[in-house]
Amino acid sequence: MFHSTFHAIRAALIAVVALGPLAVDAKPYKAAEIFTNNSQLYGKYVFRMRAAEGSGIISNFFLWKEGSELAGVTWEEVDIEVFGKNQGREWQSNIITGLDSRVTSEQVHNAGVSLAEDYHTYSIEWTPQWVRWLVDGQVVRETQGGQAGDLISPAQARFNFWPPNIPAWVGPWNDSILPVHMFVNWVEYHSWNGAGFTFEWRDDFNAFDSDRWGVADWTFAENRADFAPANVATVNGYLVLSLTHEGQEGFNGTPPGDNNGSSSSSSSGSSGSSSSSGSSSSSSSSSSGSSSSSGSGGGNVYPVVSGGQSGNFNTSGAYGFRTQDSISGWGVSNFSGRSISVTVNGSGTAVTSPGAPLPQKGSGDYYIFEASEGDFPWASVYWW
Numbered sequence: 266m267f268h269s270t271f272h273a274i275r276a277a278l279i280a281v282v283a284l285g286p287l288a289v290d291a292k293p294y295k296a297a298e299i300f301t302n303n304s305q306l307y308g309k310y311v312f313r314m315r316a317a318e319g320s321g322i323i324s325n326f327f328l329w330k331e332g333s334e335l336a337g338v339t340w341e342e343v344d345i346e347v348f349g350k351n352q353g354r355e356w357q358s359n360i361i362t363g364l365d366s367r368v369t370s371e372q373v374h375n376a377g378v379s380l381a382e383d384y385h386t387y388s389i390e391w392t393p394q395w396v397r398w399l400v401d402g403q404v405v406r407e408t409q410g411g412q413a414g415d416l417i418s419p420a421q422a423r424f425n426f427w428p429p430n431i432p433a434w435v436g437p438w439n440d441s442i443l444p445v446h447m448f449v450n451w452v453e454y455h456s457w458n459g460a461g462f463t464f465e466w467r468d469d470f471n472a473f474d475s476d477r478w479g480v481a482d483w484t485f486a487e488n489r490a491d492f493a494p495a496n497v498a499t500v501n502g503y504l505v506l507s508l509t510h511e512g513q514e515g516f517n518g519t520p521p522g523d524n525n526g527s528s529s530s531s532s533s534g535s536s537g538s539s540s541s542s543g544s545s546s547s548s549s550s551s552s553s554g555s556s557s558s559s560g561s562g563g564g565n566v567y568p569v570v571s572g573g574q575s576g577n578f579n580t581s582g583a584y585g586f587r588t589q590d591s592i593s594g595w596g597v598s599n600f601s602g603r604s605i606s607v608t609v610n611g612s613g614t615a616v617t618s619p620g621a622p623l624p625q626k627g628s629g630d631y632y633i634f635e636a637s638e639g640d641f642p643w644a645s646v647y648w649w
């Protein structure tokens with residue numbers, strides 16, 4: 266949320282360093298940030314993160330248009346920010362846009378569990394029409410139009426971990442919690458192809474890929490810490506971002522294991538049920554699914570989804586759902602390795618091309634969406 270001045274400060278730091286290497290007033294704490302060297306327009310990022318617990322700290326993933334903080338440049342940013350306070354149960358979604366005066370739409374979501382006690386799968390889906398935030402395969406928020414339509418520039422993906430000096434937002438600060446760490450098992454990028462998402466790359470963090478990632482070495486006014494490259498590490502296949510006292514940078518421990526999401530083909534604690542929670546445009550949050558978990562696909566008795574404009578599948582076997590919604594268009598998300606079949610009441614000729622026109626149905630009929638097993642922990646269909 267607060268990146269406003271770091272480029273200006275960075276420029277100032279460079280100028281000062283040029284005059285004398287000891288002239289910089291370093292902050293007493295060191296934090297960490299990495300960012301993709303390339304920017305992408307639209308797409309989906311999926312990652313497995315174990316946030317850090319503790320008051321006064323936030324574990325983050327965000328999309329960032331370079332130069333957003335500059336005068337005369339439109340700000341474009343999409344955030345996932347997990348609060349360390351309150352046992353790490355809350356996180357904030359946000360879109361920041363606007364020229365000169367920033368427009369924000371922050372919403373705080375209660376995950377119902379600590380996001381700092383285990384890894385969870387997070388996703389931001391960004392298309393020309395909408396932005397979605399998902400946790401463990403559940404749509405928690407969707408924004409259609411409005412600010413989503415103002416995100417028109419390629420953006421970097423960034424992970425960072427830092428202590429804002431804004432206690433009303435993140436809770437009071439007490440440096441006795443240091444050192445603290447956030448962990449990322451993997452991250453994937455899928456591009457937007459106009460009808461769905463296409464897998465592009467995955468980083469398992471088995472090593473630090475400096476072709477893909479840059480490392481921050483600056484700070485800004487709202488940050489109690491400097492971003493320090495020494496607090497970025499890859500250990501045992503995990504990205505570790507640390508927050509430490511100055512002079513105590515680095516991570517010498519063993520990252521906690523991710524038992525449910527070590528590989529993309531694993532059968533996911535991430536998706537859990539195939540329930541769906543739709544949310545209307547610029548919705549008011551709330552994750553836990555509205556429809557109950559389905560049985561497995563065997564019986565073809567699928568849960569009913571209504572008004573949600575999306576339905577999710579989990580990974581094992583063929584799963585499906587039913588809806589009586591009227592559908593004028595539809596697409597799929599995260600369908601790598603899967604096939605789709607849509608019928609009316611389970612009979613007639615199935616539509617198997619994602620996005621292809623669906624047959625007419627009566628108001629009492631169901632569209633039945635069925636997906637085959639795939640390589641990723643979850644997949645979804647959306648419609649309008």
Ligand SMILES: [Ca+2]
Pocket residue numbers: 449450451468469470471501502503
């Ligand atoms: Ca990994």
